[in-house]
Amino acid sequence: MSKPYAQSSAQIHNPQPANVTVPFVDLKQQYASIKQDVDAALARVIENTSFILGPEVRAFEAAFAECVGARACIGVNSGTAALQLALMAAGIGAGDEVIVPSFTFFATAEAVSVLGATPVFVDIDPISYTITAEIVAPAITPRTRAIIPVHLYGQTVDLDPILEVAAKHNLCVIEDAAQAHGAEYKGKRVGALGSAGCFSFYPSKNLGAYGEAGAVVTNDEKLATQLRLLRDHGSTSKYAHAIVGYNFRMEEIQAAVLNVKLPHLNGWNDGRRANAARYNQSLAQTGLVLPREMDYAHHVYHVYAVQTDNRDDVQKRMTAAGVQTGVHYPIPIHLQPAYASLGYKRGDLPVTEALAERVLSLPMFPELNEEQIARVAEAVGRGN
Numbered sequence: 143m144s145k146p147y148a149q150s151s152a153q154i155h156n157p158q159p160a161n162v163t164v165p166f167v168d169l170k171q172q173y174a175s176i177k178q179d180v181d182a183a184l185a186r187v188i189e190n191t192s193f194i195l196g197p198e199v200r201a202f203e204a205a206f207a208e209c210v211g212a213r214a215c216i217g218v219n220s221g222t223a224a225l226q227l228a229l230m231a232a233g234i235g236a237g238d239e240v241i242v243p244s245f246t247f248f249a250t251a252e253a254v255s256v257l258g259a260t261p262v263f264v265d266i267d268p269i270s271y272t273i274t275a276e277i278v279a280p281a282i283t284p285r286t287r288a289i290i291p292v293h294l295y296g297q298t299v300d301l302d303p304i305l306e307v308a309a310k311h312n313l314c315v316i317e318d319a320a321q322a323h324g325a326e327y328k329g330k331r332v333g334a335l336g337s338a339g340c341f342s343f344y345p346s347k348n349l350g351a352y353g354e355a356g357a358v359v360t361n362d363e364k365l366a367t368q369l370r371l372l373r374d375h376g377s378t379s380k381y382a383h384a385i386v387g388y389n390f391r392m393e394e395i396q397a398a399v400l401n402v403k404l405p406h407l408n409g410w411n412d413g414r415r416a417n418a419a420r421y422n423q424s425l426a427q428t429g430l431v432l433p434r435e436m437d438y439a440h441h442v443y444h445v446y447a448v449q450t451d452n453r454d455d456v457q458k459r460m461t462a463a464g465v466q467t468g469v470h471y472p473i474p475i476h477l478q479p480a481y482a483s484l485g486y487k488r489g490d491l492p493v494t495e496a497l498a499e500r501v502l503s504l505p506m507f508p509e510l511n512e513e514q515i516a517r518v519a520e521a522v523g524r525g526n
């Protein structure tokens with residue numbers, strides 16, 4: 143999971159508390175299954191002493207572009223950088239408005255703001271937890287320049303109607319696919335279905351590096367050229383700078399790990415889907431609202447979140463039973479102190495606000511076993 147997942151981040155940096163029987167994620171188990179290959183890849187990078195934008199990055203960019211069906215992939219140093227770069231390459235800046243869901247990780251909106259543009263927060267559909275064309279259309283103004291659909295939790299947004307609205311108003315669509323590696327919309331992998339798509343390879347994502355990493359994918363060659371320039375100080379050759387950019391370059395060590403992991407992505411996503419199906423079965427009688435895979439989506443369950451009326455009590459009881467859980471996300475972005483100046487108030491986005499109080503994310507990772515799922519079901523059932 144990503145930084146907002148307090149427990150999973152803590153778990154990465156600190157030893158697990160003694161009584162944990164089902165962790166929220168288990169990266170150690172995954173490492174054990176690929177240790178030989180990862181260790182060899184890391185040793186290769188160190189031997190080569192080529193640490194930034196080298197052969198590993200080039201190989202990963204080619205492989206990931208193919209994986210998601212995009213013409214180009216530009217490796218960067220985080221999902222946040224990917225979003226910022228995609229927006230900048232699309233020419234978004236001061237005075238522009240960008241439509242974003244409020245029910246997402248903070249970085250989706252932050253990337254808009256750091257460019258001097260204004261995020262316009264919209265609500266989500268209560269079933270898919272994602273934005274829809276019907277929700278987006280009324281938020282379009284003469285200043286709107288882009289829409290960022292977020293494939294939240296690994297469920298894909300219903301993109302066709304959004305692309306249609308966007309085309310009508312000449313807006314670009316930048317997918318936030320940070321939680322949706324390998325997810326499909328109507329049989330096509332997400333990422334390059336709009337102008338550009340942004341991925342995070344934060345360690346606990348469905349495809350995770352061993353540190354910070356991200357990528358932008360696109361089918362637009364001109365945009366790809368601009369993205370490559372922007373991620374490396376606008377540099378056309380050593381010490382020649384065509385434009386002002388950033389240092390958002392991907393590290394070889396991260397690309398080497400991603401090259402080892404990428405061939406496992408489909409299998410790991412299948413594991414997540416199988417675990418989601420087991421949860422669906424075990425939790426069917428609990429009265430919890432369970433996640434629903436939309437008929438146009440191939441959900442990859444980065445997060446398996448249920449809804450409950452008494453979330454905090456359920457979470458406490460699960461913690462006491464040794465089951466780690468998370469909340470994605472407890473404070474909608476339009477109500478964050480960072481955006482107080484935009485003047486949103488409670489009640490503006492009712493679906494988002496209700497979900498922020500009701501959702502509870504259960505342990506989800508490919509290696510989760512049946513016994514662990516039974517433990518989670520027992521603990522959650524008891525508490526609900």
Ligand SMILES: Cc1ncc(COP(=O)(O)O)c(C=O)c1O
Pocket residue numbers: 144145146220221222223246247249250292318320321341342343344355356
């Ligand atoms: C939906 C979403 N967007 C953007 C990001 C930012 O990615 P990163 O943490 O790699 O900067 C994340 C993950 O943290 C995310 O979940």
